Amino acid sequence: MADVKKHNTPMVDELKGGSWPSFVDDIEQKGLKGKQECLDLLGQLELSYEHKETHWKHGGIVGVFGYGGGVIGRYSDVPEKFPSIAHFHTIRLNQPSSKFYNSDFLRKMCDMWDHRGSGMTNLHGSTGDIVLLGTKTDELEPIFYDCTHQLGADLGGSGSNLRTPSCCVGKARCEYSCLDTQDICNDLTQTYQDELHRPAFPYKFKFKVSGCPNDCVAAIARSDCAIIGTWKDDIRIDQAAVQAYIGGELKPNAGAHSDRDWGPFDIQKEVIDLCPTNCMWMEGKELKIDNRECTRCMHCINVMPAALRPGVETGATILVGAKAPILEGAQLATLAIPFIRMESPYDELKDFVEKVWDWWMEEGKNRERFGELIQRQSIQEFLRRTGLKPIPQMVKEPRSNPYVFWSADEVEGGWERDVKAFRARHAA
Amino acid sequence: MADVKKHNTPMVDELKGGSWPSFVDDIEQKGLKGKQECLDLLGQLELSYEHKETHWKHGGIVGVFGYGGGVIGRYSDVPEKFPSIAHFHTIRLNQPSSKFYNSDFLRKMCDMWDHRGSGMTNLHGSTGDIVLLGTKTDELEPIFYDCTHQLGADLGGSGSNLRTPSCCVGKARCEYSCLDTQDICNDLTQTYQDELHRPAFPYKFKFKVSGCPNDCVAAIARSDCAIIGTWKDDIRIDQAAVQAYIGGELKPNAGAHSDRDWGPFDIQKEVIDLCPTNCMWMEGKELKIDNRECTRCMHCINVMPAALRPGVETGATILVGAKAPILEGAQLATLAIPFIRMESPYDELKDFVEKVWDWWMEEGKNRERFGELIQRQSIQEFLRRTGLKPIPQMVKEPRSNPYVFWSADEVEGGWERDVKAFRARHAA
Amino acid sequence: KPMANRITDIGPPHYEQFFPPVIKKNYGKWKSHEIVQPGVIKYTSETGDVCYAVRVGSARLITTDLIREIAEIADKYCEGYCRWTTRNNVEFHVTDEATLRALLDDLKGRKFPGGSYKFPVGGTGASVTNIVHTQGWVHCHTPAIDASGVVKAVMDDLFDYFGSHKLPAQVRIALACCLNMCGAVHCSDIAILGIHRKPPLVEDERITGVCEIPLAVAACPLGAIKPATVEVGGEQKKTVRVNQDRCMFCGNCYTMCPAMPLADGEGDGIAILVGGKISNRVSAPKFSKLVIPYIPNEPPRWPTAVKTVRRILETYAANADKYERLGEWAERIGWERFFEKCDIPFTEKSIDDYRLAYTTYHTTTQFKWSVHTDNL
Amino acid sequence: KPMANRITDIGPPHYEQFFPPVIKKNYGKWKSHEIVQPGVIKYTSETGDVCYAVRVGSARLITTDLIREIAEIADKYCEGYCRWTTRNNVEFHVTDEATLRALLDDLKGRKFPGGSYKFPVGGTGASVTNIVHTQGWVHCHTPAIDASGVVKAVMDDLFDYFGSHKLPAQVRIALACCLNMCGAVHCSDIAILGIHRKPPLVEDERITGVCEIPLAVAACPLGAIKPATVEVGGEQKKTVRVNQDRCMFCGNCYTMCPAMPLADGEGDGIAILVGGKISNRVSAPKFSKLVIPYIPNEPPRWPTAVKTVRRILETYAANADKYERLGEWAERIGWERFFEKCDIPFTEKSIDDYRLAYTTYHTTTQFKWSVHTDNL
Numbered sequence A, B: 001m002a003d004v005k006k007h008n009t010p011m012v013d014e015l016k017g018g019s020w021p022s023f024v025d026d027i028e029q030k031g032l033k034g035k036q037e038c039l040d041l042l043g044q045l046e047l048s049y050e051h052k053e054t055h056w057k058h059g060g061i062v063g064v065f066g067y068g069g070g071v072i073g074r075y076s077d078v079p080e081k082f083p084s085i086a087h088f089h090t091i092r093l094n095q096p097s098s099k100f101y102n103s104d105f106l107r108k109m110c111d112m113w114d115h116r117g118s119g120m121t122n123l124h125g126s127t128g129d130i131v132l133l134g135t136k137t138d139e140l141e142p143i144f145y146d147c148t149h150q151l152g153a154d155l156g157g158s159g160s161n162l163r164t165p166s167c168c169v170g171k172a173r174c175e176y177s178c179l180d181t182q183d184i185c186n187d188l189t190q191t192y193q194d195e196l197h198r199p200a201f202p203y204k205f206k207f208k209v210s211g212c213p214n215d216c217v218a219a220i221a222r223s224d225c226a227i228i229g230t231w232k233d234d235i236r237i238d239q240a241a242v243q244a245y246i247g248g249e250l251k252p253n254a255g256a257h258s259d260r261d262w263g264p265f266d267i268q269k270e271v272i273d274l275c276p277t278n279c280m281w282m283e284g285k286e287l288k289i290d291n292r293e294c295t296r297c298m299h300c301i302n303v304m305p306a307a308l309r310p311g312v313e314t315g316a317t318i319l320v321g322a323k324a325p326i327l328e329g330a331q332l333a334t335l336a337i338p339f340i341r342m343e344s345p346y347d348e349l350k351d352f353v354e355k356v357w358d359w360w361m362e363e364g365k366n367r368e369r370f371g372e373l374i375q376r377q378s379i380q381e382f383l384r385r386t387g388l389k390p391i392p393q394m395v396k397e398p399r400s401n402p403y404v405f406w407s408a409d410e411v412e413g414g415w416e417r418d419v420k421a422f423r424a425r426h427a428a
Numbered sequence C, D: 001k002p003m004a005n006r007i008t009d010i011g012p013p014h015y016e017q018f019f020p021p022v023i024k025k026n027y028g029k030w031k032s033h034e035i036v037q038p039g040v041i042k043y044t045s046e047t048g049d050v051c052y053a054v055r056v057g058s059a060r061l062i063t064t065d066l067i068r069e070i071a072e073i074a075d076k077y078c079e080g081y082c083r084w085t086t087r088n089n090v091e092f093h094v095t096d097e098a099t100l101r102a103l104l105d106d107l108k109g110r111k112f113p114g115g116s117y118k119f120p121v122g123g124t125g126a127s128v129t130n131i132v133h134t135q136g137w138v139h140c141h142t143p144a145i146d147a148s149g150v151v152k153a154v155m156d157d158l159f160d161y162f163g164s165h166k167l168p169a170q171v172r173i174a175l176a177c178c179l180n181m182c183g184a185v186h187c188s189d190i191a192i193l194g195i196h197r198k199p200p201l202v203e204d205e206r207i208t209g210v211c212e213i214p215l216a217v218a219a220c221p222l223g224a225i226k227p228a229t230v231e232v233g234g235e236q237k238k239t240v241r242v243n244q245d246r247c248m249f250c251g252n253c254y255t256m257c258p259a260m261p262l263a264d265g266e267g268d269g270i271a272i273l274v275g276g277k278i279s280n281r282v283s284a285p286k287f288s289k290l291v292i293p294y295i296p297n298e299p300p301r302w303p304t305a306v307k308t309v310r311r312i313l314e315t316y317a318a319n320a321d322k323y324e325r326l327g328e329w330a331e332r333i334g335w336e337r338f339f340e341k342c343d344i345p346f347t348e349k350s351i352d353d354y355r356l357a358y359t360t361y362h363t364t365t366q367f368k369w370s371v372h373t374d375n376l
């Protein structure tokens, strides 16, 4: 421990103050306890603060035997100054669905990581993985061994493969959930281990599962296949509880606005008028909902969770193709299947997913996300490939341009025409 | 007259029945009085009804000396059957602004057209011209002579030139008008006679002038440069008349809904709640408007024309680039100048228009509408070329993609960078 | 001697000479208006003057004889003046009620031999006013449908809506006979659009004589046209070939090249678009959206198109709120509900696949259950 | 011997073993919840059971020592269980009030040497919860900014909003250190985005060794990269040239080719986007919009970025309606008013000029007067 080298990091040190947890303090403490990587990382960060440039080299392909993903290679571009982080690869460990842990697992993981890595982590990565931040090439196989043997854990995705699926807390703790989010997430992860570990896709592919349209795992913005819970029947209403909200006994939105005086709760203004479809009204003391007009936006339920609940005929809406901007611009996911029943083993969903992959693997260009393929080849082609039927729910609005494709067999008389016959009717 | 030949037109004849004015009856009557062209036209139309195909040949460039537009060449592709319409060119006569006429002018025009043409017209063409429908090549110069000498009228536009400007009835009869629509329309037409008659543009260019945002000449959808009246100050309110609407003495929307019982007028529901900006409210018996939040949509004024009037500090909003779908898809016009004072001789507007044309003539591709040029080269380029300043009113919303262009002089240190210096900081 | 004393560039006659006296006197002074009955608008001026505008429908395609009749009416009741509206209706202006009544009586009596009105009064307020339309088979070379005939058939059917104020708001119908859309079809409450559905023929024998191959090739927005050389009568001829699967029948090649006609009696027909608008009232101007991709040409009275337009109109009329335009209604209830209520089958043709298609994709879980989802 | 007894494709540990007993027992049976104080949510089950979730902020970039501390707390109060949220906060579950109080007291006392809280409680309801962020200079090769440092600076400044329910609605802040946007920056109420502003350098000497020229050329979405041959030390070398005027600094070339670095201390910095959202509540999910194109990198505490985020947040908080997300507010008042109220200069950089730009053009006469038009 005596030989740890603390760098002079005046700028980085300024991030110790303030109230929000300081990663600098955390890392420095760990460094001072003997982790040179921690101190070198802060040192290199200081250099970045000086130069306002990163000091990591470009990529570097490293990994474990038989896998094409799960490790991100990383090398310092100033290794002589910070030798302990000359190699600084990250390991993506596939998290358990919805990220519950017990202390035993966490401690084992920490022990392993102190032993074989930098002692620094991200809990969690944006995709959802446990990100173990920084180790050497030599350690990769031993880490993989320890993870699989001691932690019962496996690597997550990286590269052009299925990425680690993730989900919201769902039925484990949330009364809104229309789905067994954990089971779906876990089942897909287990079913598609090969796709996850061995890149065979044109580019990355992400699943995310949210139990309801609040979408607490941001599936609609960040997943090639978003699975979002919904219901077909009526919102369940407890009229007594509605009155309790009106009477002020229950706090609107579960108390989410407690630190500001917004005045007494006004069901008309706060619920009925904000309903995007105007499908609610009061009939005397009864709250009424025209459920056929409801778009299940969750607002009324969010405001009065003790009075309103999603229906019981539950399933998922499937939306596809969300992605960040690279290259054609960001996409939100597009509605593909308005309602699908979600019962283990989710065969209907998997059948759909596999058709999607077949099409994409056949037609997708290198680094073309699935959403971009749809944009390039059209929703029509998407429907043909997946066998889905066109329904108006797939579009915000019908097309406004008149540039419709027709095929020869849709058109009376086909496309073979005789120029001579035409000119017999019409002199040139 | 004895020698007119009526064709057998059983299908076309079916369009004589019903209540709406029958063009067939009108034309046939005229034909029976001696205009063979009328009967031949119905005959050829019958043939088209049989074949379900047009029987006009493709285009044909004809015109009058020194002009590049104003005449559309047209030839029958079955001339042997319908010899009197073998040539059937149309003349576009530039209409007087907002299309008032006196009987003297109309009669002279009819005489001329009976003499030199088919006796058939379109009053008016979609762009606004008086369309004289069908004449022979030989007659073109005489028609032009008669029009200029006897009618004091000139040709309108066609081809890649300025098209005949047109305008709504405006101050001549409409209390909403914020512009002298006729004068603007006439002034632009007269100022740009050369541009109108001699094609020098990449494609067509249209002006349309509406006195207010109701846009009764459809400028925002159909003109490369839409001039639409607006006001900067407050909506004028006559509170007594507001009460008269509330009391039912005045009919809402000037009686536009008179044949159905919509119940008694409800100012809250029919005006205040429909205001798109929610900037109206009642204070006791007073109707209040927060004019800074008003977007001058005209709704409240339309509903209560006797109580509300546009302000008095009037001018125009200029929007550019509207067009039909060919080729890149239809465009609605894009806001370019939120407010411009419109006083004769409209120099500020003309200065803007000429900058637009300079840019378009320099950069526009063949058959590229001005709106498409903006799409291709960006609003930013449009601003540079016209000297306009970027303002948020030009966009529905700020961009969501992060793909921003910067120029070297905007960036500290410019773009010249030294690879060696970079690699001195960062080992490869 | 047409070239003698040549006058050019005089522009249109000055509008002011055509203003009726009451219009001239009260220019810019109008204070308010009231639609006293369908087709009759009473304007009141700050000067105290009053002017009644009487609006009458017109086929637009009219003869000089009909124009003379209009001139005669103008002379009789209107000091010799009249005007045309931006939608091809004719307007007469009178300044007192007695003349107004006389004029209206007179107009009602004028009919064509076949029985149709020459000058039906209406088109104001919450009505269906004149259909803006184009040339069709009467004059153009690119149409897929007729114009005047379709308009006549539709307006006969909707005649009652022209002369009454029964709708929730104005309904603007437009027709264009090809994708060039000469008119406001792209922004109309209901639009009737002529469409082709067969790729252009290529006249190998003629093409080099009548057009420049590179221009024809460049004309295609989808790059479906490629230069080619073929043998015609033993001779090598430059021509083009069309990749038929990439053609979307826009007709732009035919506009540029007469040797590439698209028209086809069996293939051509009507598409129906709805929900566009132009005014800035309440909501911003909107494009019309394609809801029925194809109805065959059925001259002379186009029964399917007529029925379809009426069905959409009446479903709208029965369901929309006061002041609500057709497109605003469709957006409020949702397009799934629009298709359901209007009983229009939804097809993949209504899904955009052109340049900006992504912006029409549905990217939320908010949607309504409808006939389309009831079996899921 | 890592290859011995190799186990592969076992996937993640099964989630169920990590459920606290109360969670396991009440899976799918939760009935309702109440946020009893910022950071503490009380869940009630149909079984009558109750569970308090205590949410604490985390830097996300944490050491094993901190994780051990979390495990220790879990052992002490939570039967050994804890969880992480989708936004990198940590949650502890307890089932009675006494334990809850003890836990909260304990958490409050835990601080780092520099004084910052290790486990600040908050992030629920109408608050600013944890900033979703990425690697920055701590681990990635393409960042234009740091991530953890900026987040620390911003959260220090907004700390009060993390532990309270004072806002009109939840405000989700996200940070991504380059245009790859690893996170939900493209759909966040406020987004902090690292941007480059200088075209890539081209290392002629190295390029053929480290990447395939055709891949580099193909990488550029704007076709700004062309193959070239240059003389390097007397030798002809294949390389590429960048048309600098067409480059929009997306960094995709660097992703594909290590010999084309973009990072530049002077050029790089922060763009601010606002108004995105993900939930389907009331309005559909929305993209964030770029309102401030550039703020220089100012390590270590990024004062301009911090001030700007606060100004936007507080202007929103002062003006929006209850339940109204930031983007909903901006759309309701109009973007001209947003820029005015937030005192942000509008620049041409906020105008879209990419593929779907037309759909953002303003195509109505409806707009508000604002500082931008006051001088017209």
Ligand code: SRM
Residues within 6 Å of the ligand: A072, A074, A090, A092, A122, A124, A125, A126, A127, A128, A129, A130, A131, A156, A157, A164, A204, A206, A221, A222, A223, A322, A323, A324, A325, A326, A327, A369, D133, D134, D135, D139, D140, D141, D142, D180, D181, D182, D183, D184, D255
């Ligand atoms: C580690 C992580 C950020 C983090 O700090 O959490 C990350 C890090 C990188 N991402 Fe990411 N992405 C991470 C989640 C995301 C997400 C969010 C998500 O998955 O929900 C996105 C946006 C959603 C999406 O997929 O579109 C994302 C969109 C990208 C993109 C742009 C993809 C696109 O289609 O637009 C790239 C560029 C690329 O693939 O070349 C990218 C590329 C990268 C690379 C591999 C850099 C590169 O250019 O090759 C980064 C490696 C950083 C490093 O050295 O550690 N990363 N990346 C996240 C993965 C952790 C995990 O496994 O849990």
Ligand code: SRM
Residues within 6 Å of the ligand: B072, B074, B090, B092, B122, B124, B125, B126, B127, B128, B129, B130, B131, B156, B157, B164, B204, B206, B221, B222, B223, B322, B323, B324, B325, B326, B327, B369, C133, C134, C135, C139, C140, C141, C142, C180, C181, C182, C183, C184, C255
């Ligand atoms: C006569 C008229 C239709 C009518 O029945 O009223 C008409 C008729 C033709 N238009 Fe048009 N356009 C007419 C108003 C319009 C309008 C409406 C307007 O001006 O307000 C438009 C839509 C607005 C616009 O400009 O975008 C219009 C958009 C087109 C287009 C598509 C242009 C585009 O950029 O999308 C074409 C195609 C072309 O230019 O090659 C076109 C082409 C044509 C041609 C010249 C056919 C062609 O392919 O060359 C037609 C000649 C028909 C004939 O034989 O008489 N016409 N055309 C209208 C002119 C009468 C007049 O001068 O008053």
Ligand code: SRM
Residues within 6 Å of the ligand: B098, B167, B168, B169, B170, B173, B174, B175, B176, B214, B215, B216, B217, B218, B253, B256, B302, B303, C033, C035, C041, C084, C085, C086, C087, C088, C089, C123, C124, C125, C126, C129, C130, C132, C169, C170, C172, C184, C187, C188, C189, C276, C277, C278, C279, C280, C281, C323, C325
């Ligand atoms: C005469 C005419 C102007 C002209 O220069 O010829 C005209 C005249 C009037 N319009 Fe118009 N509009 C005329 C075409 C238009 C058009 C253009 C078009 O249809 O091609 C529009 C835009 C159509 C659209 O939005 O799609 C138009 C949208 C309006 C509106 C907005 C209505 C709405 O609900 O969106 C109003 C306001 C109203 O009706 O209260 C309006 C109001 C008026 C008023 C009340 C203005 C006034 O005070 O004089 C006039 C009588 C309206 C009526 O008929 O009930 N005018 N009006 C045009 C008559 C056409 C016809 O023969 O039927």
Ligand code: SRM
Residues within 6 Å of the ligand: A098, A167, A168, A169, A170, A173, A174, A175, A176, A214, A215, A216, A217, A218, A253, A256, A302, A303, D033, D035, D041, D084, D085, D086, D087, D088, D089, D123, D124, D125, D126, D129, D130, D132, D169, D170, D172, D184, D187, D188, D189, D276, D277, D278, D279, D280, D281, D323, D325
């Ligand atoms: C714990 C967590 C799920 C998880 O699996 O980890 C979660 C939990 C809850 N969310 Fe969430 N949401 C969580 C991330 C999200 C996200 C994703 C994100 O931010 O990246 C969203 C979408 C964000 C967006 O729209 O931009 C999200 C949008 C919502 C909403 C919609 C709020 C809105 O006004 O639009 C609700 C409804 C509500 O708050 O009333 C909601 C409601 C809830 C409820 C009340 C559900 C329940 O009954 O349990 C939970 C407590 C809310 C609270 O904190 O006040 N949750 N929630 C996530 C906590 C993140 C954190 O640490 O701060």
Ligand code: SF4
Residues within 6 Å of the ligand: A168, A169, A170, A171, A174, A175, A176, A177, A178, A210, A211, A212, A213, A214, A215, A216, A217
């Ligand atoms: S997405 Fe819905 S089900 Fe999942 S945690 Fe959020 S509110 Fe609950």
Ligand code: SF4
Residues within 6 Å of the ligand: A274, A275, A276, A277, A278, A279, A280, A289, A293, A294, A295, A296, A297, A298, A299, A300, A301, D282
């Ligand atoms: S879920 Fe949304 S749409 Fe449905 S009733 Fe509630 S507020 Fe209205």
Ligand code: SF4
Residues within 6 Å of the ligand: B168, B169, B170, B171, B174, B175, B176, B177, B178, B210, B211, B212, B213, B214, B215, B216, B217
């Ligand atoms: S656009 Fe306005 S000013 Fe012109 S006629 Fe229509 S309502 Fe009157």
Ligand code: SF4
Residues within 6 Å of the ligand: B274, B275, B276, B277, B278, B279, B280, B289, B293, B294, B295, B296, B297, B298, B299, B300, B301, C282
């Ligand atoms: S003009 Fe439109 S926006 Fe302005 S106050 Fe009237 S209804 Fe509201």
Ligand code: SF4
Residues within 6 Å of the ligand: C134, C135, C136, C140, C141, C142, C143, C144, C176, C177, C178, C179, C180, C181, C182
């Ligand atoms: S719409 Fe087409 S067919 Fe009809 S007149 Fe215009 S160009 Fe001719």
Ligand code: SF4
Residues within 6 Å of the ligand: C199, C200, C219, C220, C221, C222, C223, C224, C225, C242, C246, C247, C248, C249, C250, C251, C252, C253, C254
């Ligand atoms: S009709 Fe249009 S898409 Fe088809 S070949 Fe001609 S130009 Fe191309």
Ligand code: SF4
Residues within 6 Å of the ligand: D134, D135, D136, D140, D141, D142, D143, D144, D176, D177, D178, D179, D180, D181, D182
């Ligand atoms: S946002 Fe960019 S710089 Fe940041 S981690 Fe992702 S790829 Fe790396």
Ligand code: SF4
Residues within 6 Å of the ligand: D199, D200, D219, D220, D221, D222, D223, D224, D225, D242, D246, D247, D248, D249, D250, D251, D252, D253, D254
């Ligand atoms: S940064 Fe992007 S736009 Fe610039 S050269 Fe590289 S790939 Fe092309």
